[in-house]
Amino acid sequence: MPVNPADLRDMLRADAFGLVLGLLLILTGLATLVFGSVLRRRAVSLLWLGAFSLLYGSRLLERAGILRLSFDVPTAVWERIDAAMTYTVPIPIVLFARAIFPAWRRFWTSGAIGLAGFAVYGVIADATLDHAHSAGTVNNGIAIAFFVGVIGWVYRPGLTPSRELQALRIGALSVSVAAVADNLRGMKVLAFPGPDLEPIGFTVLIASLATVATWRVVADAHQLVVINRELDIARQIQSSILPQAxxxxxxxxxxxxxxxxxxxxxxxxxxxxxxxxxxxxxxxxxxxxxxxxxxxxxxxxxxxxxxxxxxxxxxxxxxxxxxxxxxxxxxxxxxxxxxxxxxxxxxxxxxxxxxxxxxxxxxxxxxxxxxxxxxxxxxxxxxxxxxxxxxxxxxxxxxxxxxxxxxxxxxxxxxxxxxxxxxxxxxxxxxxxxxxxxxxxxxxxxxxxxxxxxxxxxxxxxxxxxxxxx
Missing domain, CATH: 3.60.40.10 (PPM-type phosphatase domain)
Known part of the structure; x- marks a missing residue:
């Protein structure tokens, strides 16, 4: 189907925010994955954060009309891809939380298993019913419940104030408000003009989580330097108790x-x-x-x-x-x-x-x-x-x-x-x-x-x- 230049410009203008943000998130995700891979075990949280950023940025790109127009792929296939990404995208962020909050490992593990099970269900349902987003309403409900739970968790009483907690609250509040609003609009409970708010909220969340993860990696690196210095002293002491000649x-x-x-x-x-x-x-x-x-x-x-x-x-x-x-x-x-x-x-x-x-x-x-x-x-x-x-x-x-x-x-x-x-x-x-x-x-x-x-x-x-x- 031919597209005239005016329509192409309008499409590019409408997709500009999603394209730029998607590319930034993909680059951020790749850089985080590389950095986390170099650090290996000390940065598992960065690997999951990078996977989430890469997946979410890819979903923003594939939703751009101008990108879909560039490939000879049926719209139904794009919608299937979009649905699969939507079902899957929360899993790495939950695994990130599992890595960064080891005291709650069992809770976050259960959440990741539940989300993975729903993602499999959603993909199978779409294929069986031959309809993308067939589990969309259920997904909206799960998303709303999840983000309400996140807000309750990060703002629960008794938490020790810290800069990490403050950063997490900023990111959690931003994404939760944006995601709940978008999901309520998807369920036709709310109606408001303009683009989706969720990408903005998730960008703030990624920035907050990246800040927390970086703080922890830097702290681990500093601790490693201290340990190595102490080991060097221990090596010198042990060398001194061995025969010198x-x-x-x-x-x-x-x-x-x-x-x-x-x-x-x-x-x-x-x-x-x-x-x-x-x-x-x-x-x-x-x-x-x-x-x-x-x-x-x-x-x-x-x-x-x-x-x-x-x-x-x-x-x-x-x-x-x-x-x-x-x-x-x-x-x-x-x-x-x-x-x-x-x-x-x-x-x-x-x-x-x-x-x-x-x-x-x-x-x-x-x-x-x-x-x-x-x-x-x-x-x-x-x-x-x-x-x-x-x-x-x-x-x-x-x-x-x-x-x-x-x-x-x-x-x-x-x-x-x-x-x-x-x-x-x-x-x-x-x-x-x-x-x-x-x-x-x-x-x-x-x-x-x-x-x-x-x-x-x-x-x-x-x-x-x-x-x-x-």
Whole structure:
């Protein structure tokens, strides 16, 4: 059907407000969706707000006569599209409210399910009756009841005054008055000239909700900065409680590697240097990760420091630490392994508390043995006694103490690296210097796993070279 220029100008003039507002809402919706996607979980509310803005702006555009004229689509199809959007458009704004008011999650979830059910009903009814907006009267009634409920909810007594509440009230009042007026006009209860008021009201609502959502995102970002700053301080503190240098004893080479899963960790290691020829080595693992585990790890250091008078006895050290930690770990526990090396007597003592076995190899032939002398985990049972084993310090001995993050590293099939692979890696590094051998072990684990670590990881490798003492 041909349209003369005068009719086209009149149509453009009549549609100008809807076109401009629709385009603005679509652009706003797209920008909000992109921004919310970048922020991910911290901005679910922005995703729903963007979806609503995009859907509502699209409905304004498709209602414009000049846009419909630009496409060779029957009017009945446009009306079906318009009806489907009308039934659907409230759903994302209700889901936005669900995300931004978690205390009322169940209420808003029920509302979203109800609206989704009605939208399905409306679309099916239109298709069955071959008539767009066949559920229009019901939709008008639902819309009026919904917006009256919104006004009652945001203006109910007992709410704590805040700038967020003030912004929500402005948006809710604007859209509710406009939407109720338009729906009453649609039901022919009211009659007044001029365009629909609802788009104006919804624009004010979107601006209000976007303001609230932005405030919350900014507040979350600020809180994240504060948390990161505190974590950085915690990282510095934890770093300060770890050994700042390796023990320097004639004939011994000691190497350590410490890889926390997060900024701070529950893994811990320390040395007790009794004199120039006697050394105690502790490797411990607090259950859990992050700040709570790191706080408990600092308690482990205090507990170890209190055992210096009997640092030559792993059994006494572990028993004393257990007494100190029992009742102070808030339901958590600690595994630990303690190795004592006496260079003068050419002797070692070893004991552990629920910890993976120490590995002992001879650099001459590469044979690797598991050394296990375990008791209960620390902090688990008061007055628990521990045992220790004593053996001769052999020529070219190599000892490996580690936390379970090393052997429980998983590959894509969720298979543990395991102690047998660790022993094979230690054998392969027989001829390597302690520093290089330690790095080789970590490389073997990372290559086999092929994915980021799932636990804190600590290891201490000790090489004995009796040639340096003769």
């Amino acid at each position: 390796m023990p320097q004893m004639r004939g011994l080479t000691v190497v350590s590697r410490y890889r926390p899963l997060t900024a701070v960790a529950g893994d811990f290691y320390d040395f007790v240097e009794i004199d120039t020829e006697r050394l105690g080595i502790l490797v411990a693992d607090v259950a859990g990760h992050g700040v709570p585990a790191a706080l408990l790890a600092s308690m482990v250091k205090v507990a170890l420091a209190a055992q210096r008078d009997h640092a030559d006895s792993p059994a006494a050290v572990l028993a004393g630490m257990n007494q100190t930690l029992c009742g102070r770990l808030a339901g958590q526990y600690v595994t630990a392994a303690y190795l004592f090396i006496d260079i003068r007597s050419r002797m070692i003592r070893y004991g552990a508390a629920g910890h993976p076995p120490m590995l002992r190899s001879t650099r001459g032939n590469g044979e690797v043995d598991e050394v296990e002398q375990n008791g209960l985990m620390l902090g688990f049972v008061q007055n628990h006694g521990y045992t220790e084993l004593q053996e001769v310090l052999r020529r070219d001995d190599r000892f490996l103490l580690y936390t379970d993050g090393l052997i429980e590293a998983c590959n894509a099939d969720d298979e543990f690296f395991g102690i047998e692979r660790l022993k094979a890696s230690l054998t392969a590094a027989t001829a390597r210097h302690a520093e290089d051998a330690t790095d080789d072990l970590l490389t073997s684990v990372h290559r086999w796993s092929g994915r980021p670590a799932g636990d804190d990881l600590t290891l201490v490798l000790v090489d004995w070279n009796d040639r340096e003492t003769t």
